[in-house]
Amino acid sequence: MKIPISVKKTEVSSNSKSMQASPSGKRRAEPDEQCPLHNKPHPLRNCRGFRSKSLEERRAYLKENNICFKCCASFTHLAKDCHKNVQCRECRSENHPTALHPGLAPWISETPVTTREQGGEQGEEAPQAVTAKCTDICGTTVRAKxxxxxxxxxxxxxxxxxxxxxxxxxxxxxxxxxxxxxxxxxxxxxxxxxxxxxxxxxxxxxxxxxxxxxxxxxxxxxxxxxxxxxxxxxxxxxxxxxxxxxxxxxxxxxxxxxxxxxxxxxxxxxxxxxxxxxxxxxxxxxxxxxxxxxxxxxxxxxxxxxxxxxxxVCLGRAHKPEFVNVYRCNVLSNGRTSPFDPCTNSLHIKEKLDTPEQHRQFLGANASEILFDGKDGLGKGVFQQTPHDNKPAMSVEDKLFLEIMDNEVFIDDSNSWVAPVPFRQPRRKLPNNRAQAVKRLLTLRHMLEKKPDMKEHMIR
The missing domain is CATH 2.40.70.10 (Acid Proteases)
Incomplete structure (x- = not known):
């Protein structure tokens, strides 16, 4: 049994790129032929009403109507596919058309109209025009220029x-x-x-x-x-x-x-x-x-x-910098600059004692004034410091040697000084060197057999 298959035919308009089918099937003129905002025969990019809107409103309108952000003249392509060369007539920028220039339109006054200029009429208070002059210099970038x-x-x-x-x-x-x-x-x-x-x-x-x-x-x-x-x-x-x-x-x-x-x-x-x-x-x-x-x-x-x-040159001074150009990359703990990152496995501790009396708990007043400058008191209440701290100390074996010499050196009956051999204590057992002694004996015997005169002199 065959399963019935049904399809719906989809027609694609073969008209020129300047046409686009609307939901009702009627021809829709491009924004460069007829302004979609007023339905009048003037391009959207030259529409004064569109230019008078804020930049956010203009962008939102283009997005809702699928109009190219670069040329503002077509429904059939996006800004990334647009090959038209545009240039703003107000700032000479090649990144946006005049219709998307930031800031107020040139024909809009930057100062509000006073009551005298209105002829003294009492009506609704006109909203004060707010301008951002910094956009004329910095453009739409988020960082200062x-x-x-x-x-x-x-x-x-x-x-x-x-x-x-x-x-x-x-x-x-x-x-x-x-x-x-x-x-x-x-x-x-x-x-x-x-x-x-x-x-x-x-x-x-x-x-x-x-x-x-x-x-x-x-x-x-x-x-x-x-x-x-x-x-x-x-x-x-x-x-x-x-x-x-x-x-x-x-x-x-x-x-x-x-x-x-x-x-x-x-x-x-x-x-x-x-x-x-x-x-x-x-x-x-x-x-x-x-x-x-x-x-x-x-x-x-x-x-x-x-x-x-x-x-x-930023007029507002309110931009957040994206990049910072510096000659000094990092500052090490010793104050020197370096292009390398400082080591994070370091610990810096600084203790400040409140009163000079704490310095004298372990040392006298004069010694404390000599050893400490009063800027950093780290360890003054923990370790006792002396003028001999920086001198090398004796090892354990040095102290044992001096102790042996003090206790065992004496003068004998012949009025001579007698001192012990300061071996390590406890003395280690000497190794068995019988094999080395036998080898030397055989070598000597072999030499004496070759030299009879030497053997005779040695035996005598």
């Missing part, structure tokens, strides 16, 4: 300016040799000059090898400064955090940086951090001008290669 001495320059071989490339350089006065990444050597085709060198970092000392580049010129963006570079050694252990590069947006939020806003270049996404300039290029480190500001604010310096900003 900090800037270091990083500058955008042009680098090219001497006499070949047409081969110039833009690169970021890091200024480090704690290094004694300038370094360059492997990418730098690949860009200019440097293949010769490999040499061994010793690299000393916080992690320890290591022997490594790398190529060396010579006869390179470093030029500022305005073309006014040209600095010959020393020999660059190949090393990939260079700082590579592009979030620490100063930007005009950072300078715009600090009053004492207003005059340098237009002098700091925007982030160049095509340029990488390729060079670390050490103190072997003193001209590059010299400060020609500076902007200090308040004590707890970041400061700016004008170097020959351009302006740099140094310090924590």
């Amino acid at each position: 900090s800037c270091s001495k990083i500058c955008l320059v042009r680098v090219y071989p001497a006499g070949q300016r047409e081969k110039a490339v833009k690169a970021y350089v890091v200024f480090d006065e704690q290094s004694n040799k300038s370094l360059a990444r492997t990418e730098f050597f690949e860009l200019f085709g440097v293949t010769e000059g490999t040499a061994a060198y010793t690299l000393k970092t916080c992690s320890g000392v290591m022997e490594t090898t790398g190529r060396q580049a010579n006869n390179f010129i470093m030029e500022s963006l305005d073309g006014k400064t040209h600095i010959p570079l020393p020999t660059l050694i190949e090393c990939d252990m260079l700082p590579d955090d592009k979030s620490e590069i100063p930007t005009p947006e950072i300078a715009r939020h600090y009053p004492h940086f207003k005059r340098v806003v237009d002098k700091i270049p925007a982030i160049d996404p095509s340029a990488s951090i390729l060079i670390l300039l050490s103190r072997d290029v003193p001209q590059a480190h010299k400060v020609r001008e500076r902007c200090n500001g308040p004590h707890d604010a970041p400061y700016a310096q004008r170097l020959d290669l351009g302006w740099v900003i140094v310090g924590e």
Whole structure:
């Protein structure tokens, strides 16, 4: 008997990617064609109503409607599968579109409208607008943003300016040799000059090898400064955090940086951090001008290669750091720094006696003042200390020897000193050496048989 099998046919729409079937079977326009929030013929990514919502509300709306978080223009794919290139028009970031820019929309006032500006009407009190300016600098990251001495320059071989490339350089006065990444050597085709060198970092000392580049010129963006570079050694252990590069947006939020806003270049996404300039290029480190500001604010310096900003630039100062850059890894019990973890199998005890009278329970007052400094009284009430504590003591056998000599040494009738042999007590039984004595006797007899004269002299 055959078992009946029943199936339900499922139809898959073969329309273009810009269409999606709704539960009712009707065509559903993509968010880039019709705004799903207002059902109007304008893209969702340009919708002012959608942009006016908070970032959490916008994200929740995209998630509920299965809209791509990256482009905000399609129901048919997710952000991880999106191949569109997006750029925020407000912060120039390539990580999110303008519709998902954090913070308030540009057309929303940061200050509440006063009663005078409303014409004196008494109505509902308008809610006060709350802004988070720190998101303009730090973005959506949970850690504070900090800037270091990083500058955008042009680098090219001497006499070949047409081969110039833009690169970021890091200024480090704690290094004694300038370094360059492997990418730098690949860009200019440097293949010769490999040499061994010793690299000393916080992690320890290591022997490594790398190529060396010579006869390179470093030029500022305005073309006014040209600095010959020393020999660059190949090393990939260079700082590579592009979030620490100063930007005009950072300078715009600090009053004492207003005059340098237009002098700091925007982030160049095509340029990488390729060079670390050490103190072997003193001209590059010299400060020609500076902007200090308040004590707890970041400061700016004008170097020959351009302006740099140094310090924590977070406006709110409320971020939790994810990573901490330190030169000192661990502090041992003796106060020295070490990259190794300290031993946990150690015990440190410190006892503080309350009164000086406790120091004198076992010693006199003068001895106590000499032996103890009053800072650490460990053991003063447990062990009696004397000036002879650090001297080596006699062993048990030494004491027994002295006792034997004291009790058994005497002067005999001939007025001579007589002393016993100080054997160990109790004396051990001597071993049986008969075999050794017989062997020596046979050897002597054999020798005398060969030498009659010697035998005659010995017998006499």
